[in-house]
Amino acid sequence: MTNSKFFRWQLKEWFPLFGLVLLPLLRIVPQCFQMPFTNTITAEALTFIVFLFSFLEASILPLMIFTYRWSKKSADTFLQLPCNEGEIKKTRTLILLLIVLSHYLLLTIITDIAIIVSSFSEKSAVYQSINVGYLFLSNFIFLVMTFAQFSVTYFFCYRGNNLIQSIVYLVVGSLLLSSIISGTLGYIAIFSGNHIVPASIGTTSSYTYFSPAVLYYSITVMIYKIDGVNWGNPQLISLFYFILTIIVGLAASIYTYLSKEPSGDTAGLQEPRSTFDKILIHATYFFSAGVFLSQSAEKVIHVISLAFVAALYYTLLVFVHHTIHFSKRTYITFASLVLFSMVIAFTR
């Protein structure tokens, strides 16, 4: 599956990344020494810090997988190496995934031990209030979330031919996903008569698809209510959200992992390399504008918001194409979408 020599070399190259785990350890270890915990919130906060750190890692590190494709020079070197098709990408993916997940597991083991030991102490306020089963379940769910975030970042970074494109695709891709998910949740809310869901839509339309705060809130609600079999809407939505996360994460990682290595002539290229990449920014504007317009607000607010998003849309196009002179087709698409959304904003 991977070239063992390349694996060893790459692992050695990226070994210093393992040291990243020291950063949260510096924050967590003093917490552990302050046991017993004063309350359950401290325990939850500790678990969340670990998740947040891994989540951030999973949102940034996949960029490194494709650095060898960001210039013609390095692509010439790496793509000529005697490896099988796609081996370089696969090897780098596995190593970075290993780094992210091992960090999460290492930190989780440390915090879990601290929490469990504390829960056995009669002096602790969390004595008997920590359910080890739930703790492990939340660990597992956060592990899956970390993997899903890694996969989605991996998928969007793969689209870029250079650093700027990769970052732009990562941002617009996350926005697009969150818009689609918000839209889907909105429809569920309409059909189920749920009034909680619309309130969470604004939060899910944040920078990332798997917004950690929303996830933490919804999953905590879900796992603490699970044995009460209180399958009200918040839990149902959390479950739906979790299943969707698994599906999107798996689909993104499997697709990207198995995709053919793009030809070296696209390395460092200023133009997007496929039709999908070309329409990604347009689609993001379309769906983001849809989410804006679906929310009740003053007409003026809608128009100002859309003008701001359209300016951002134009800026992202400049970054991706690396020029202000677009093709006629790009200009027409841009103008049509902005005009269409403005007309809707004025007329609704």
Add this chain to the structure above:
Amino acid sequence: MLEINSLSKSFADVKAVSSLTLNIKPGINGLVGENGAGKSTLLRIISGVIRADEGDVKIDEYPCESKEAKAKVFFLPDDPYAPRRYNIKQVVDFYSNFYDIDIHKFNDILSRLELPDNKRVTDFSKGMKRQLFLALAMSIKCDYLLLDEAFDGIDPVTLDLIKQELIRLTEDENKTIVIASHNIESLTQLADHFILLYKGKLSTQEEISDIGNDLVKYQILTKHTLTEQSLISCGIDVVSLKKVGSLYNIVALNDEEIEHKLVDLYQPSLLEKIPLDQDEIVTMEMLLARKKELGHDK
């Protein structure tokens, strides 16, 4: 055996390589052509870096993108890459993960190049970087060496050393070397065969001894004014016409009647057939390829 069959590759609307069929012969092959002729693209396809749109390349029966084929080839691009913080030893360590390197030979070549051991390779001058990577390329145990713009920025003393080593590689180790370069003088001293590309197509592939057999050069002194058009109109297939002082130098396609035609038309006070030197031959062949293409387009 390195076989190229009906190979085509385009970048946007530009055809970089067009229906190219070619067998690369053992020994040193000089790959020449104008800028944009498709030399680098061809080398990048052979080494498996980029994929062709049509056709295929087989290296000892293996498709060029296969691991087996890649293990037989080492491609040195025009601007070789080294990770930012790497020194010479680290660069060699990197390549030794993938290729069998003759370290004794590498150290031997390196000792004659006087490159700094501790300095980062990215801080090397262009010539120094090229020297290092040429030393590495010549020490890698592979059957095919593809060198793009191999002699750029190298001083004459080092260049001489590298040329000797390249010749030794083909004689002792039976390697097939393809060198794409605009340094015609160095290529003519080294190459056993010449491959001339023009706009991605094969214009000429000849042994060094055969190249230029179809060309002839005359030195002519006359009171008349010579123009390419006047020479063409009297049936001389002129490739190049230059005036040096009061003398005209004409390079044309060989024709038994050429001398008679020149005498009849221009009554020269001096008409002398002079030999073309090797690098002049290659330049003239490139010019001829362009003229043929222009004639073909018309």
